[in-house]
Amino acid sequence: MNLLIKNGRVIDPSQGLDDVADVLVEAGLVKEIGKDLKASAGVETIDATGKYVVPGLVDMHVHLRDPGLEYKEDIVSGTRAAVAGGFTSLVCMPNTKPAIDNKTVASYIINKAATEGFCNVFPVGCITYGMGGERMAEMGELKEAGCVAVSDDGRPVANAELMRRALEYARGIGILVISHAEDLALVGEGVMNEGFTSTELGLKGIPRIAEDIATARDVMLAEYTNSPLHIAHVSTRGSVRIIREAKARGVKVTCETAPHYFTLTDDAVRGYDTNAKMNPPLREADDVAAIKEGLRDGTIDCIATDHAPHHLDEKDVEFNVAANGIIGLETSLPLSLKLVEDGILTINQLIEKMSFNPSKILGISRGSLRAGSVADLTVIDPSVEWTVDTETLASKSRNTPFAGWKMKGRAACTIRGGAVAFPRH
Amino acid sequence: MAEFKHRNIIALRDLTREDMELLLATAENMREINSRDIKKVPTLRGKTIINLFYEASTRTRTSFEIAAKRLSADTVNISPSTSSATKGETLADTALNLLAMKPDIIVMRHAVSGAHYHLAKKVSCSVVNAGDGAHEHPSQGLLDLLTIRDRFGRLDGLKVAIVGDIAHSRVARSDIQGLTKMGSHVFLAGPPTMMPPVVEKLGNVTVCATMREAIQDADVVIMLRIQQERQGKTLMPNAREYSRYFGLNPENLKLAKPGAMVMHPGPINRGVEMSSYVADGSQSHVLKQVENGVAVRMAMLYHVCGGELE
Numbered sequence: 001m002n003l004l005i006k007n008g009r010v011i012d013p014s015q016g017l018d019d020v021a022d023v024l025v026e027a028g029l030v031k032e033i034g035k036d037l038k039a040s041a042g043v044e045t046i047d048a049t050g051k052y053v054v055p056g057l058v059d060m061h062v063h064l065r066d067p068g069l070e071y072k073e074d075i076v077s078g079t080r081a082a083v084a085g086g087f088t089s090l091v092c093m094p095n096t097k098p099a100i101d102n103k104t105v106a107s108y109i110i111n112k113a114a115t116e117g118f119c120n121v122f123p124v125g126c127i128t129y130g131m132g133g134e135r136m137a138e139m140g141e142l143k144e145a146g147c148v149a150v151s152d153d154g155r156p157v158a159n160a161e162l163m164r165r166a167l168e169y170a171r172g173i174g175i176l177v178i179s180h181a182e183d184l185a186l187v188g189e190g191v192m193n194e195g196f197t198s199t200e201l202g203l204k205g206i207p208r209i210a211e212d213i214a215t216a217r218d219v220m221l222a223e224y225t226n227s228p229l230h231i232a233h234v235s236t237r238g239s240v241r242i243i244r245e246a247k248a249r250g251v252k253v254t255c256e257t258a259p260h261y262f263t264l265t266d267d268a269v270r271g272y273d274t275n276a277k278m279n280p281p282l283r284e285a286d287d288v289a290a291i292k293e294g295l296r297d298g299t300i301d302c303i304a305t306d307h308a309p310h311h312l313d314e315k316d317v318e319f320n321v322a323a324n325g326i327i328g329l330e331t332s333l334p335l336s337l338k339l340v341e342d343g344i345l346t347i348n349q350l351i352e353k354m355s356f357n358p359s360k361i362l363g364i365s366r367g368s369l370r371a372g373s374v375a376d377l378t379v380i381d382p383s384v385e386w387t388v389d390t391e392t393l394a395s396k397s398r399n400t401p402f403a404g405w406k407m408k409g410r411a412a413c414t415i416r417g418g419a420v421a422f423p424r425h
Numbered sequence: 426m427a428e429f430k431h432r433n434i435i436a437l438r439d440l441t442r443e444d445m446e447l448l449l450a451t452a453e454n455m456r457e458i459n460s461r462d463i464k465k466v467p468t469l470r471g472k473t474i475i476n477l478f479y480e481a482s483t484r485t486r487t488s489f490e491i492a493a494k495r496l497s498a499d500t501v502n503i504s505p506s507t508s509s510a511t512k513g514e515t516l517a518d519t520a521l522n523l524l525a526m527k528p529d530i531i532v533m534r535h536a537v538s539g540a541h542y543h544l545a546k547k548v549s550c551s552v553v554n555a556g557d558g559a560h561e562h563p564s565q566g567l568l569d570l571l572t573i574r575d576r577f578g579r580l581d582g583l584k585v586a587i588v589g590d591i592a593h594s595r596v597a598r599s600d601i602q603g604l605t606k607m608g609s610h611v612f613l614a615g616p617p618t619m620m621p622p623v624v625e626k627l628g629n630v631t632v633c634a635t636m637r638e639a640i641q642d643a644d645v646v647i648m649l650r651i652q653q654e655r656q657g658k659t660l661m662p663n664a665r666e667y668s669r670y671f672g673l674n675p676e677n678l679k680l681a682k683p684g685a686m687v688m689h690p691g692p693i694n695r696g697v698e699m700s701s702y703v704a705d706g707s708q709s710h711v712l713k714q715v716e717n718g719v720a721v722r723m724a725m726l727y728h729v730c731g732g733e734l735e
Contacts, residue, residue: 196623202560272539
């Protein structure tokens, strides 16, 4: 089917484009962007007046829970949540059951996403077998199977020697290593950020340095081995500083943060709200300020969600035993648009961090509206006001600290490969 | 008498000074019952109280049980082992099953901070906290307040030193909340490995570099129990060194005001937190604390039931 998206503000950082224009989509590709394009017969027209038309959003950090933990989420529900949130591509982490440490699991995910999914799914393979931290997984075969990066996300590679070798080996193969930067000895039995709130609530704290030290270690290993490295879910001012300094030295390091780290502080844990329990934990006001500054000055390349669905039974329990993580696919865009409203990012920078940069970092051919590109597009209504109602979310899980929040802006229409994957009526 | 507006008592942080005054005043009345020949009044007759203790505790559980029985309530003690709880039934399921038996109050001890707030959301009966993780131990806090007030006739303007493992102590948190709201100034001392971050923000609290500084001219010295099995690994070298720098003995007790009170929530590691000379000495109020515990718990149970004194 062919599409003509009329009169939207077309924003495409890949070609420095920001103009009110029409976008013509033919045969699943972007055919042309221009003024007053005429629709020929059989072309569906979408009126995007007052809306942004951007390259489809790419979320480079999602947990789909499929295979093995489908009671939390599966490829169908997760990709449905993605397109409802404006994402046309997502990158899924390997901590499934079994883990994505072999070609078979990677192929299963790719095939199921292709036949039943609503958006593109690019899997991340493991750095180590079973994420056990002991033996490198077959990165070459994982890449061949379609994995776009390797990570033991959810667990750090504790052994520095192994991490060094993984970075070197991955460089040879041409696959990106994504680090879950966390020193487990410093985390100990911690369940929230270490600070005044943990003192008052009597909960064991996770100090910032648990993240900072691991970030510093992995950045130094990347520098020493001259290998590209991506740091996942940056949450501390220390990590931002370390990455900023490394980038200035020319280290090939990139990083992402998630909307909750620039939106919430550990105050959200008060009342022992398990929907505010995540890893890394919500930090403090000066960390939030540092994350925003890191986004503003370009230290932080991407906004990802770390969408981590959990069943109600895993959250409706005492705080210490509750699972870590929150869902994020359907709240990421409005929470990120707030950065534009607050003057921290321009809309162009935001789209860069939510589409172009993750595509570039992962080497996937997305994040651009250049003529001939795959027609993944998101039409964003920046002014619509809505309230997060957990009953209407597309994800199987409901674990969000943003329930009942008033939001501004959301995807009006998500187009994947030239076809409407999600219309909001 | 003022009205007590809380259905649950989970943390002294949630109570106002007036709430605490009321509980202390009631406890003083209850004390008279405990000195009678027949120590029983019909106040809570027909009420059912469940003592749900996920952590072992002899003194707190016994104290709550005696308190309930002196008010003529029926009590049931349940001690699910933490291991069997993690095997299957959740706290919420246990609570709902107990609730179906129509108790009026659940008194709970639990190893997880904040578990009582989780419980209180699930049940319609009253919830009384007998200790949750490293969060609060409000009955201990109130009995400490009562014991201190017995000695000085007031709680405002006192210098109270709390020494030991502040980070893991629910007693310390309740004491800090109670004492500072009542107008005392709390001085904390302990190894920095046992001092929680930004604890000064809890109220009128000063963190001291040394134990000496904390107990100098103190009216009250509260020593906390050291859980050797827990701290052995990384928080301190050993009990010997701990007692040298943070143990209370007749020598350093002289730094406090003459006749200063010595308190300890028990059970005492003799020779670690304090020497036997101090624990059994004339300045020790340890047994007085235990005695006041029953009266304070009677007051707590009474008020969450919303009853009238006859």
